[in-house]
Amino acid sequence: NAGVTQTPKFRVLKTGQSMTLLCAQDMNHEYMYWYRQDPGMGLRLIHYSVGEGTTAKGEVPDGYNVSRLKKQNFLLGLESAAPSQTSVYFCASGISGLALSYEQYFGPGTRLTVT
Amino acid sequence: AQSVTQLGSHVSVSEGALVLLRCNYSSSVPPYLFWYVQYPNQGLQLLLKYTTGATLVKGINGFEAEFKKSETSFHLTKPSAHMSDAAEYFCAAGVYNQGGKLIFGQGTELSVKP
Numbered sequence: 058n059a060g061v062t063q064t065p066k067f068r069v070l071k072t073g074q075s076m077t078l079l080c081a082q083d084m085n086h087e088y089m090y091w092y093r094q095d096p097g098m099g100l101r102l103i104h105y106s107v108g109e110g111t112t113a114k115g116e117v118p119d120g121y122n123v124s125r126l127k128k129q130n131f132l133l134g135l136e137s138a139a140p141s142q143t144s145v146y147f148c149a150s151g152i153s154g155l156a157l158s159y160e161q162y163f164g165p166g167t168r169l170t171v172t
Numbered sequence: 173a174q175s176v177t178q179l180g181s182h183v184s185v186s187e188g189a190l191v192l193l194r195c196n197y198s199s200s201v202p203p204y205l206f207w208y209v210q211y212p213n214q215g216l217q218l219l220l221k222y223t224t225g226a227t228l229v230k231g232i233n234g235f236e237a238e239f240k241k242s243e244t245s246f247h248l249t250k251p252s253a254h255m256s257d258a259a260e261y262f263c264a265a266g267v268y269n270q271g272g273k274l275i276f277g278q279g280t281e282l283s284v285k286p
Contacts, residue, residue, distance in 0.1 A: 061215075088272045097181060099262060099276035100216075107271050115273070147215060151272045159204060159272040163215035 059083055061164035063148050069170045070138045078133040078167050080148030088151040089131040090115075090161065091123060093144040100147065106131055138171045145169070174199045176265050178277035186285045191235075191250040193280050195263030198244060203265040205246045206274065207237055210260045219261075222246065233257070258284045 064079045080089065087108050092100040102115030106125040120142060122134045131150075135142060145168050149161040179194040197203055204223045208216040220231025227239040233256075237248045246263060263277040 090273075092276075097278055099176075099178075099278045100264075101276070102273060105271060105273060113271065149216075159266050159274075160206070160218060160221060161272070161274060163208075163217070165215045166213075 061148055061150055061162050063146075063164040063167050065167060066165070067168050069172065070135075071172055072139060074138050075134070075136050076138065076169075077135075078146055078148075078169075080131045080133070080150075080164060081129055082131075082148075082150040082162070083129065084150060084162065085128070086150035086152055086162070087128075088159075088161075089125065090149045090151070091121070091131065091133045092147045092149065093117065093142075094147060094166075095144050103133065103146075138169075140171045143169060143171045174203070174265060174267060174275050176263050176275050176277040178261075178263050178280050180280055181278060182281050182283065184283040184285060185253045187255055188252050191248070191253045191257065191282065193248040193261050193263075193282065195237075195246045195248065195277055196244055197246065197263075197265045199265060199267060203267055205237075205239060206264040206266075207231065207235070207246075207248050208262045208264060210262065210279075212259075216262065219248070253282075253284045255284050255286065258282055 061082045090105040091103040104123040109128040124132045148164040151161040175198045177196045206221045207219040222239045230236045264274040266274045
């Protein structure tokens with residue numbers, strides 16, 4: 058059981074370039090999330106999904122797009138990277154329902170630098 | 173709006189001393205609460221969680237936290253710090269029926285001195 062995996066682990070982009078971050082989970086979770094982590098700001102939610110084919114905006118969605126074509130995968134896209142998007146990106150998956158407490162399981166992160 | 177505040181971005185304790193990391197939340201409805209730990213260059217790992225029921229919850233590695241509704245707090249404690257506890261700790265809160273979304277605090281970096 059690999060849990061939540063993220064690809065790639067590191068990436069350097071030039072301003073204006075595009076890229077896609079891939080998140081995969083093998084726990085059959087319905088919910089998936091993309092966060093960014095910046096010093097002193099904790100984790101901030103970018104986009105999330107409550108099921109295959111659905112996505113919704115989080116706290117800081119501007120400049121990002123997502124897709125959830127398969128239940129196990131959640132893709133985060135940057136169409137035109139900006140230096141302000143330099144960050145560590147975390148994917149998480151979770152289970153829903155009162156009895157299951159909305160616990161989230163995190164991937165190892167992707168460190169992105171935009172120059 | 174819901175928010176989570178962690179008091180103190182850096183906390184330093186001596187090995188064997190009490191660890192106390194503070195977390196306060198604001199929410200108009202009862203939340204569910206988590207503490208996560210992040211070791212350098214790794215993802216977040218769940219320490220413990222409060223959903224309903226007993227207000228004192230025990231987690232991994234000897235940590236525990238108490239939900240105090242009257243104080244809107246969920247402070248994390250450990251009686252005796254170990255060098256391996258050095259990490260960043262995040263408090264998070266969520267509200268039922270909102271897509272499982274969590275709001276995270278700013279994080280507290282714990283240093284443990286020999």
